[in-house]
Amino acid sequence: MAGLMEFRIWRYDPERDARPRMESHQIETTRGMMLRDALLEIKRRDESFAFRHSCGEGVCGSDAVNVNGRNRLACITPLAELKAPVVVRPLPGRPVIRDLVVDMSRFYRQYEAVEPWLQRADPLPEKEVLQTPEERARLDGLWECILCGCCSTSCPSFWWNPDKFLGPQALLAAWRFLADSRDQAQDKRLDALDGPYKLFRCHTIMNCVDACPKHLNPTRAIGHIRELMLKKSV
Amino acid sequence: MSRGLSGFRAWLWQRATAVYIWLFTLYLVWHFLAAPPADVTALRAWLGGPAVWTGVAILGLALLLHAWIGVRDVLLDYVKPPRLRVALLGLVLLYLLANGLWLARVLLEVG
Structure with a gap:
């Protein structure tokens, strides 16, 4: 061409x-x-x-x-x-x-709101917290996010409620830490995601999946968070 | 976890009621295709049976709950001014309540 x-x-x-x-x-x-x-x-x-x-x-x-x-x-x-x-x-x-x-500051604030870092109650070991290959594999398709904002800014739910709905990028990051075997703040994280807005404004429109240049799937991550909430509630 | 009927709890109820509505609708379609009532008297007798009566009563409650959560979700998404949102939620609630009372009346008549 x-x-x-x-x-x-x-x-x-x-x-x-x-x-x-x-x-x-x-x-x-x-x-x-x-x-x-x-x-x-x-x-x-x-x-x-x-x-x-x-x-x-x-x-x-x-x-x-x-x-x-x-x-x-x-x-x-x-x-x-x-x-x-x-x-x-x-x-x-x-x-x-x-x-x-x-101006992407709101987008970054929503990312910060999910506390995207490992949190542990146990004292940290001398070297590192080990994972099995299977535990590590659960993070594939999650850690690759580059925070470009293509997903969240294509999400109608994020357009309507950018201050309350976390958006697909932040929710993908939330699942990245919920799925991490080294993290010990699962209950706290799930409690923080509950309520009418932060997670449950997602209506599975899937614009985020279509827009992601890294071919990640925030909708699937959001589904996993809901499944985990369900597992914890029964 | 969720307090009241919001967040996770609302999401769970919406899915649970959807499953019940779907299954009961399948039963209704099957019943009316396989053994349609001959007249109104037969329809009333069928509806008055304890199992069907209970099933329809639960269906009514499930529909009302499912509709309430669904419409409330739409209003949460699109209607920002608090007063307008409360007014619309009130109207929806009244409408659903009227439908519930109408269904209760029908069920009490045949029960």
């Missing part, structure tokens, strides 16, 4: 613009080019254009944007996969700071 491709970019500077606008760019594309490369080209043409990016290889999770209606990481989205015109907007449901840069 090579040739000219049209990009429609969402532009908005709250300090200057009365309202957001879509800006059109024709970019000369080359074989193997990623969306991030096209955004960098637009940035080269217009320095005032703002978007987050860092590692360029789907590890840091900085450059999550909404592309043709779907949340994706720009650095690992090949242009060959996209239909022109490529419409790029900021992640939905988050306040915009400028152009494609959104």
Whole structure:
């Protein structure tokens, strides 16, 4: 794939613009080019254009944007996969700071709320807390989350209640520690997740699964949390 | 764990009532296909039998509970102003209560 491709970019500077606008760019594309490369080209043409990016290889999770209606990481989205015109907007449901840069502080607060670290009642051993290979395998599909926010910002329940519903990313992280054999705060964690909002606003819409660039499954993790609550209650 | 009918407890009740509603609906479909009552008198006699009467009474309660949790979930999601939400919840509760009373009246008549 090579040739000219049209990009429609969402532009908005709250300090200057009365309202957001879509800006059109024709970019000369080359074989193997990623969306991030096209955004960098637009940035080269217009320095005032703002978007987050860092590692360029789907590890840091900085450059999550909404592309043709779907949340994706720009650095690992090949242009060959996209239909022109490529419409790029900021992640939905988050306040915009400028152009494609959104305020993710609420998202991080929800992550922090699940206390994403190992908690133990027993004294820590000299070296490490050992796990069997099976216990370790339970964490696969959970620890790989890079906090890009593609899942939570594609979740309608998170759009409606971003302050109360933890969102798929935080709930995936919650299950990552509930499932960890080394953690000893299971009851406390489950109690903290109960109530009408934090966990139970999930209606299994599964936008999170569709959006995750690491192919993780927050909906399944949420199901596991509910199953564990059920097991503990009987 | 949950206090009252919220969070985990509401979720569990919604699923439990769904299973009962599904199973009883299957029974109703099977009954009305296999041995449909000949007239209203036969229908009343069938409904007045202790097993069916109890089953329908539980079905009514299950439907009311299932609907209450479901509609309340929708209102929690979409209606933010507290006064409007309380008013709508009140209307839903009244509507469900009226349906429950109507079902109770029918059951008491045939029981």
